[in-house]
Amino acid sequence: MLAYLPVEPQGQATSMGGVRYGKPEKASLTLVVPTRNESGNVERLVREIREALSGIDYRVVFVDDSTDETPGIIRSLSEEDGRVVLMHREGAERSGGLSTAVTAGLDAVAASSEYTCVMDADLQHPPRKVREMLEEARESDADVVVASRYTEGGDYEGLSGPVRKAVSVGSKYLAQVVFKEARKTTDPMTGFFLVRNAAISGIQFRPTGFKILLEILVCAPELKVVEVPFSFRTRNAGVSKASMKQGLEYLSHITSLFWYVPSAGRFWKFALVGASGVLVNTFVLLLLAEYFDAHKVIAWMFAVGLSILSNFLLNNAFTWSDVRHSSRIHFLLRGALAYPVAIVGIGANFAVYYPLLKYVSDAFPYYVLFNFLGIVAATSVNFILSSRLVFKPSAPRNLDPEVPPKEIAEEVRKELKADWAGLVRSDDLSVLAGSGGVPGAPPRPLSVADRGAIEMVLRTGQPTLAVTGPRRLPQARTNTRWGSSLAVPILDGDEAVGVFYATRLSTEEFTDLDLHWLTAYASTGARIFS
Template sequence: MSHESTVPGERDDPVVRAAEVPEPGAVTIVVPTFNESANIRELLHRITESVPARLPCEVVFVDDSTDDTPDVIFRAAQDCPFPVTVLHRDEPAGGLGGAVVEGIRAAGSDWIVVMDGDLQHPPCLVPELVGTGERAGAQLVVASRYMKGGSRAGLAGGYRIAVSRAATWLTKSLFPRSLRGISDPMSGFFAVRRSAVAAEVLKPLGYKILLELAVRGRPRTVTEVPFVFQDRFAGESKSTATEGMRFLRHLAGLRTASPLARMVAFGLIGASGFVPNLVGLWALTRLGVHYVPAEILANQLGVAWNFLLLEHLLFRERRRHRRWWDRAGRFALLANADLVLRIPLIALLVREFGVGALPATALALVMTFLLRFVGTEALVYLPRRSRGAAGRGAPGADEPKPAGSGSRTARRTV
């Protein structure tokens, strides 16, 4: 749900209306902000100095701030020669990536340039990003720190450099095809053709929206330009350990988007459940509990472990279809039914089909694994329902909402 408010002094002149029907090559600069009031005036000044008059331009700030950043933007934009829009979100769904998706939806130009509001991404590169895209016929142009002429100089300290390098290596290893031709998938500075972006297919989580665009959007032609990552103009970095965990969860969600990859991940998560199961069994038997009830109780530890990993790594985007207690109960029933079903299945294979005990056990494990995977997908994490059936599948308070849904967005244009 969104609402639009008109601020006093808002201009209704041809400059503003021109942004609604962009000329060829026009650019919308999308800037997600969170408490960046000290950087706004300088950022708009540098954009004004950098973007030539022949390149029609608008700037869209998508703001999740808790300080006076929206008011600072509005005041600083009064003297800008291009329209400036502020979309302030009451609820920052999807984090920085969700903010970028909101900006993409609001963009009215042929090209969209995404950049940070802290001046670590130099505005002087905006015309080059768009010009390179036009000359190359590219759908996506990435500003890269890791190609010749680029530099990560603005990364503060060896720790951040190491984290950035590790994240780059990990993403390129996980998505070699989607990221072919992109040397800096962690870049937050890029230009994309509006025609190449389907905002409804993006499911951002955290701050690495370029990865989301490249993997889900699959642009046909990608090119790069080098850039030197600058020092922050003012304020402090918003990178935290929490953002790092969100990034890892996002990677897991992207990598397991296909059914085959999801089944492999399901099996790996299931195998990891043996660790808490065995630890629990050891602890209970040490306490004197008989091995039969100890095995039953220890199995529940493995079930709980698997459920938590599935919730946060594999089926995060499907949690909205049922309440958490309903999902947990259904998963526990399926996981325990697996034990009950496996022994009769082994006996059937041995007695009726003459299969040896060892291969029968292996075959039963495979069969029950497939049944458990299909059952978990179909009965625990139901696919998205149509609007008419949404009543029972409404998201609970514990479940994530898609970026841009259910949040109120106030729009102000200068």
């Protein structure tokens, strides 16, 4: 069972089966420390933290998966010092290991402190550095402070052996090559960092890997990041948890971020789509020329045209899936614009390839190298133009508080293709205005499920997306219909004054992109309820 153990600072807690349970009070700083069999380190770690953070209001939350005496030692420490908290996980709760331990700790302390510092228990991360990180965050107004081994003044001598050092450096560069967001720091793979909790609120972690900092950087690219150098120390006691399995988990994590975060690794997504276009081009060319005996030029023209179309459709669905179309006409215009952009890319290819071929050498292997350079130039030009022209985000629709609420509800319903959309007051959960597409229809009553979703959003201040159904097993001749809802708070400062609520029963559920749009749209809606 996962729980807080013991620890009101005044020593007040509730007894359950001989184990005291409590919850830490709000603090300026919480340290989240994942542990697994660190019995030889936790006492010294707590002592060094106490010395380093004298005068700072802090808590230490150990998220523990140990099978040795580590939990008992932490319990003893918590009885001596109410700032020490234990979250002990058992059984299936340990699934995911270090990754889920860190995210569980972040979720648990998000509302209980202003900043959270994640660090290891083996003393390779020096506690004295935490004060410097906190001061840097406050002075620079940074959202994330990274303790870097690779910036000037830092080192990674504590890594055991040349293989681990090589793996660490290689992993760092892999992350920075794939994700431009990782280039905000020289050490995106560090497990020692401090975050402002409000800045990462709402991130839905997919803990498939243990490098949580990388996930934060990729999922929230707008964050302000600063670094402080630190020397990675040798382990104080116990054995390293590094393994081949963790290396595979890291690769899985990279793949997960690349696939699920629309803005992540966009250039490489574009390149993959371009590679698929080469296959489409080649297949169509061979099909028309060899099997239908078409003229080679005609076959080439069709091959180029279809490959450009396939590239556009795949880029629309994969590379720029987060860029909404304002209308069907807008989508068609973007498709048409993809052709002149592709032609410019072909011109860039030729502009690089031909001069090198003519003035340098046309012998093997030079012309192959020049062809590759031409492809790189064409891909770069095509990506830049596609980003700025074809898939340039359309101007967002801003909510106009002067418009009657009924019209606002109808605009939301149309944009989201919802069955019903409405504005709900926070004080009594009454519907201020709603639209189901039927003029003059009476206000839609909120069901128990509706009220529960709205109350949760008002309580947490976070938007939510829910999907339920189908209500019965789909038959062979029917499509499965899912009930889905979106609930987004309308904030006046930190106070939720209302909620946008939308529902749909359809074969297509609401998506994260719908939630993102409604959240942005609702950001200026507080005046509706004033």
